[in-house]
Amino acid sequence: MNRRDFIAACAGLSLTVKAGDGFAQSGPLTRIIFPFAAGGSGDSLCRILAQQITEPLDRNFIVEDRTGGDGLIAITAVKNSRPDGTTILVTTGPTMYLLPMVEAQPSFDTARDFVPVSLLARFEFCVVVGPAVDARDFKEFVGWLKAHPDKATFGVPSNGTIPHFTGSRLEQVLGIPLTRVAYRGTTPIINDMMGGHLPFAVTTVADVVAQHQAGGLRVLAVASVKRSPFLPDVPTLQENGIDLVADGWYGMWLPAGSPPEFAGKLSAAVAAAIAKPEIREKLWTIGLIPVGSTQQGLVQELAANTALWQPIVKATGYKINN
Missing domain, CATH: 3.40.190.150 (Bordetella uptake gene, domain 1)
Incomplete structure (x- = not known):
């Protein structure tokens, strides 16, 4: 199953x-x-x-x-x-x-x-993108954000959470203004990303791993110290030059x-x-x-x-x- x-x-x-x-x-x-x-x-x-x-x-x-x-x-x-x-x-x-x-x-x-x-x-937490974002890896994603500042909107399961502050840290490190949208949990985030209404999110690996494996969403980086056992081919934020570790x-x-x-x-x-x-x-x-x-x-x-x-x-x- x-x-x-x-x-x-x-x-x-x-x-x-x-x-x-x-x-x-x-x-x-x-x-x-x-x-x-x-x-x-x-x-x-x-x-x-x-x-x-x-x-x-x-x-x-x-x-x-x-x-x-x-x-x-x-x-x-x-x-x-x-x-x-x-x-x-x-x-x-x-x-x-x-x-x-x-x-x-x-x-x-x-x-x-x-x-x-x-x-x-x-x-574990991760940065995940939907079909609205044309990026195959984190480097391409950063390029996409710079090219589409009006679309640099990300979802989080709620305000005042690790995804919220992880997004704030990304904004600071990348020097790119990001707009945060707080949802009531991860399920509506997934629905909006799959429907092309939300470009990307900072959320849990657990809640998006199935969609990543099926090809509907793409996890570009995980925020853990080492690569996730669930997504061993996805690099960490640290591997992408972002000095940030967050787990839950x-x-x-x-x-x-x-x-x-x-x-x-x-x-x-x-x-x-x-x-x-x-x-x-x-x-x-x-x-x-x-x-x-x-x-x-x-x-x-x-x-x-x-x-x-x-x-x-x-x-x-x-x-x-x-």
């Missing part, structure tokens, strides 16, 4: 699985809230895990894609939910450390308002005040699920690098990324006036 067929199958999964006595002693229906549009790798990750942790945690899970507000709608919903184990947040790591940096008045503090569960999987990951959190015992059980169940060879294979199929860390592993990853990106974000002066 290829990646496109696999994601389509995931999107159609029924997640109402019989569960016995759960955390609230009545087999509670538990929501996994995800901030971006259905159809992408993150949504598929949520659905895969929902099926896998139903039995060990003895409860029902549903995945709820709650888009908008650059991720804040979903994050705020989980933050304000009852800490009874029935609401879980899965989102990209960058939303949890970048949004507090860019909001004029931060809506949340990740350490204060959430309980870490697990770093689920890693993913998905994490899982509970609202603050959630019982430590349940958080520990959830973390263990997730790690056990991701350790299964068949699940690791599924994650590789959708362009994700499996991790399944401990709670402390998630805390450490968040701290390291915060230290890395804080000076970069500060230098842009970007703020959300909330």
Whole structure:
């Protein structure tokens, strides 16, 4: 099964699985809230895990894609939910450390308002072009941008994200004004690029690898330290003379005040699920690098990324006036 067929199958999964006595002693229906549009790798990750942790945690899970507000709608919903184990947040790591940096008045503090569960999987970012761009490699792409400054528009899954600041860095290094358009997730970006309405995007390798392999889109460079295992023939930005490295990951959190015992059980169940060879294979199929860390592993990853990106974000002066 290829990646496109696999994601389509995931999107159609029924997640109402019989569960016995759960955390609230009545087999509670538990929501996994995800901030971006259905159809992408993150949504598929949520659905895969929902099926896998139903039995060990003895409860029902549903995945709820709650888009908008650059991720804040979903994050705020989980933050304000009852800490009874029935609401879980899965989102990209960058939303949890970048949004507090860019909001004029931060809506949340990740350490204060959430309980870490697990770093689920890693993913890579890339520069990808659609059929509107006549370029076979990154060098030709730069030439195209210089020749068509009125068309130098790129899409990002949302504002205040790694793709956003990667695009800002590209603009600075290349010396070419770029117009950024923020979407609600990657799926509408792909649709607009495939339709010739959007020239290029900075987004995740996971969400465009199938289209690249099919020839509909072209990934010209990846933003990782080394070439992606999913696209070994595509050079890095550094290989193209751009001193920029950016990567991402998905994490899982509970609202603050959630019982430590349940958080520990959830973390263990997730790690056990991701350790299964068949699940690791599924994650590789959708362009994700499996991790399944401990709670402390998630805390450490968040701290390291915060230290890395804080000076970069500060230098842009970007703020959300909330």
